[in-house]
Amino acid sequence: MLGYACMNHTLRDREPPVRCNRDMQQATFEERGPAYASELALQNVRDLHETLRWNAAHDLRFYRCTSALVPWNSQFDLADLPDYEAIRAAAERCGALIEREEMRLTFHPDYWCRLGSDSADTRANSVDAVEYHADWLDLMDLDRSPYYGINVHIGATYGDKAATGSRFRDAVDRLSPGARARLTVENDDRESLWSVPELVDALDGTDVPVLFDYHHHTFTDRGLTYREAFDRTAATWGSVRPATHYSEPARLHGADARPRAHAACPARVPGWLRERSDVMIEAGDKERAVEAVRDATTAS
DNA sequence: AAGTGTCAAGCATTA
């Protein structure tokens, strides 16, 4: 399967727009509080259902949902929201649709989620973030499996990789069973950070799979080809089909873009990667990029 | 209505 992340441009451009990332800034949260978050969450979850229906109709069965689905969820329990019952009902419909249409849904908490941080506060906030993502998947009644993954980075070293790996594993141990069973860890995009072989070693003995990001491997290859690196991660998924990320740098396509910027639309997805994993296409053109890549591949 | 600066949370790197 091929998939895309977060925003569906076709649906966003409808009137009224269909989108799952209605959010607010701090001043608004302080003014209007969880009651407004509840309104936004209900609209977001209902639009998630609409997005999933659109995806199924277009045979796009892999989707990463935004972490803004329930805005400011670190500040309240989902069950305390005034619209909780309606949100739960809408989430159940999402889960049922996902199972009926054999789709795959994942999450990717934001960059500040640092389970291996050397700050206890940051670790606590990070554990909390993974937990509320897991709550959302529970609300949808989806299996507690990395198939419906919550994907994070270690994303830092704090000057000591071994100690960071150890803190990360400790944080994993502190997660609830439902959150732990869904966690996946992705290779970083900078030479000094966490490469595929380092992650595989650091997570050895846990059940946490390593998610292979093709573009990021460019920055942390450690002498491994893309295929060799993917093979190392594939072994960490057990019986679950691996999820991977694929993108091409915008620079490949001409522009004098920043090195890590994604191309609007990749030229191709390697056949071996498609055969052996569900591939999340990270590209500016979102769902249109996936359709273009899929059609190009099918035609050839 | 359109344009612009800014945005809860973290880190590494560069200036």
Place this chain on the structure above:
DNA sequence: TAATGCTTGACACTT
């Protein structure tokens, strides 16, 4: 020591 990139979109205020 302080800005900046990360990556990209949308909020929220100004015009």
